[in-house]
Amino acid sequence: MAQHTIQGSFPKHTLPVYSNGLVWLRRLLPILLGAVALGLWTWLTRDGGGFMRATPGEVLAAYGSMISSGALLQHITTTLAEVALGYFMGVSLAFILGYGVSRVAVVEKLVLPYLVGLQAIPIVAVAPIIITYLGPGLFTNGLICALIVFFPMLITTNVAIRSIDHDKREFMRLMSATWWQTFTKLEIPAALPIIFGGLKVSTTLAVIGAVVGEGVSAEHGLGYLVYYSRYVFNQSSVMVGLFTLMIVAYGLYWLVAQIERYSLRWQR
Structure with missing residues (x-):
């Protein structure tokens, strides 16, 4: 059989090329935005912070005081411990149950309606009930x-x-792959890009959960710092807590994004 060689050039996918000026502009934009926000804040408090407002200088002084005393580090470590515990528990259980819901129709019909209903209840309404039964502490706020x-x-x-893709599942079945082989060789690699999107969003949600728990009952934590400082009208400490x-x-979020980048490097 005669062999024919197809000659010609094929279009190549190229990445957009940015000039050095545009690259530097992209890097400087966040800094410029922060500078504009700081300037606006300074202008709004030009007459002094007073009783209800805090100037940038007052917030900076509060930062220095709390860092030197070690109070800020204690609040940060408390919140991080609660976030880490809650993130691990929530993500682990969600992955196990989410996988079961996706693979077993009976589980979806039995469980999903109740989960949707529970999700409609605000966490600020549930938190006091949980703390009443379990008491305040690391585990409760993590929950x-x-x-x-x-x-x-x-x-x-x-x-x-x-x-x-259903065809990929069918291919694994035709190759007589076991459940574990299908799970590790197909399902996990194929699902990771979407799952990492949920993992990144969950980091910020976990921080919100810690703040809610600390606002109801706590003695340390960034959420406690914000709530307590607001009650005593210490606006500088409120801003310290919010910024932190x-x-x-x-x-x-950045940490999970870096893990995603490393884990999905095979896609690039």
């Missing part, structure tokens, strides 16, 4: 974090597993 993380992660897992919560949430 509140787990509850707020659980449902979004369950839905993410369900969608991720269901989105796997933002930094913690972004740091956790």
Whole structure:
């Protein structure tokens, strides 16, 4: 049989090329935005913070005082411990149940309606009940974090597993793959991109859960710092707590994003 060689050029996918000026502009934009926000804040408090407002200088002084005394570190470690515990519990249970819901129709019909109904109850209404029965502490606040993380992660897992191509499942079946082989070689790799989206969102939700729990009953934590400082009208400490919560949430989000980048490097 004659062999024919097809000659010609094929279009290549190229990444957009940015000039050095645009690259630096993209890097500087967040800094510029922060500078504008700081300038606006300074202008709004130009007459002094007074009783209800805090100036940037007052917040900076409060930061210095709390860092030097070790109080801020104690609040951060308490909140991080609650977030870590709640994140682990919520994500683990959500993945197990979400996988079961996606693979077994009976489980979906039995469990999902109740979970949707429970999700409609605000966590701020549930938190006092949980603390009343279990008492305040690390586990209780971790459980509140787990509850707020659980449902979004369950839905993410369900969608991720269901989105796997049926032809790929059929191929694994034809190759006589075991359940474990299908789970590790097909389902996990195929579902990871979607699951990591849920994991990143869950980091910020876990921080919110910790703040809710600490606001109801706690003696330490960033949420406690915000609530207590608000009650005593210490606006500088309120801003310290809020800014630190933002930094913690972004740091956790960034950490999961780096794990995602490493885990999915085979896609690039």
